[in-house]
Amino acid sequence: MKEYKLAKGWAIFIYLLAPILVSLFAWLLILPFQNGDFLLKLGWLLIPVALAMIALMIIGVLDAYNGRLIIGKNRIISISTLSKRELKLEEIKGYTVNEQYIFVEPNSSSKKSIKISKYTGGYREILHWLSLSYPDLDVTNALEEEQEILQDESVGWTKEVREEKLAKARQRAKLLNWVGGLTTAWIFFYPTPYSYSILAAMLIPIVALAVVKLSDGLIRIDEKKGSAYPSLFYALIYPSLGIMLRVLLDFDIFDYSHVWPVSGLITLAFLFLLLINQKEFTFKKKVDYLTVSILALILFAYSFGAVIHINCYYDHSEAEHYTAKILDKRISSGKSRSYYLKLSTWGRQNEIDDVSVSKALYNRAEVGAEVNIYFRNGILDIPWFKVTDK
Structure with missing residues (x-):
């Protein structure tokens, strides 16, 4: 029998950090209750x-102290503060691995999987013991899915044709994902020319969804580890989030009430087209x-950004011109x-309200x-304004 606990360095880190975080949340x-009506209204949140x-920090400390994994002669046991699992x-x-955990999977649906943190000593x-004794289910699943594709006559008449279509689908997905990522970097770091950069970011998710529909199931939306199907997840999510964040930086919306229904309808239309006959x-x-x-949510982010842009x-x-006095200025630091x-x-x-401005305008103000x-x-009846010192 062998017992494994959280690595010593991580345990010490949790013991030191948890009291600080508990004090912060306390x-x-x-x-x-101490800072007036505004924060009192936020009390519900x-x-x-x-x-x-606070409860999470306490459980974390208890897990660091009591949690353990036991590998015996005929069973494996995981003990945590709130549960005990045994197989x-x-x-x-078999087992699967992601960036944070090993999942030991049972061969019966009546049993629960055992999760092992990568921070375990x-x-x-x-992982080596598991690899010697059991299959990596991600690898197994990918091989099984690939064989299913290569045996599916709806993909092509012969195996050679099916292999060629799968290879081309993977190349196409890889290219679109890279273009999506690079375009997102373009609109963030150097959106010049502005109209073309945003237009490219708006087109890529549409192209990605069209490619998924036209692939007849060979190219998927969801990115799954251990899947033989190529995915366009990154071609969809990166430009969609990029557009949303870009317009939040570039435009000040006076009233969002017309944004939500229009964005919601576009999102529902995309979902309908994507989910029908798939x-x-x-x-x-x-x-x-x-x-x-x-x-x-991703499609809503895209719709939100596209509508505002x-x-x-x-x-x-022609704009209505007003003037306002600067009462104060501040910098918000985070990521x-x-x-x-x-x-x-x-x-x-x-x-009186705070308005987000560029660094240059802030420094001059x-x-x-x-x-x-x-x-x-x-033009979509969503009022907006621009603040400038010129």
Whole structure:
């Protein structure tokens, strides 16, 4: 029998970090009651999040101390704070590996899989033992799927034709995924010429969805490890998220009420076209519902970005001009740095509000000075404005 626990370095890290995080979330727990009406209104969000995170930190510490994996002569046992799972060696079907865990899979649906963190001491030893005794189910599944494709006469009349179609589908998917990634980098780091970069990012997800539909099931949307089917997941997700983030940086929307229904309708239209007469999602497993839900969010991000870009960039109507006084300025730091000016009321804006601006404008702006605001109604009836000192 051999026992494995969380690697010592990671255990020490958790013991040191957990008290700090518990203190932080305990402070968030009482914060809404100490800082006026605004944070009190956010209490419904802050309090449950703080309680959940405190509980998570406590469970993490207990797992670091008590959690263990035991490999015996005839069984493997996983013990954690909230559960205990056990599989006899003859009950193990095989294993799969992702970036964070090894999953030991049972050969019966009545049994639950055992999850082993890569931060477990002796992780490589465990993986080596599994590889000597059991198959890697990702490899097995990919081989089985490839054989199914090569035996499917709907793909082609002969095996040679089917092999050629599968090879071309993989090349096509790889190319589109790379183009999607590079285009996303283009619109983020050097969106010049602007109109062409955004147009390219808007077209790639449409092309990706069209390729998936026209492949008759040979090219898929979802990226699954251990699948023989090529996927266009990255050609869809990268430009979609890129467009959404780009328009949030470039345009200030005055009223989002017309954005949601238009974006929602476009998302539903895409989903309908994608899911009708397709082979990828059978909805017999929960994972299919989860995957389609994630796909809907990605398509909504695309629709949101496309709607705002079209509404604002192609709006050449005469702007209404207003001025506002700079009351304050601040920088928000996180994964990226954002710059904000607090502006007085102006035109249709009846409340003091923070507005995101470029770094250059932020650096030029002085508290007490005035800025110009150009207000337009948008070609899709989504009002927006631009703040400038010129």
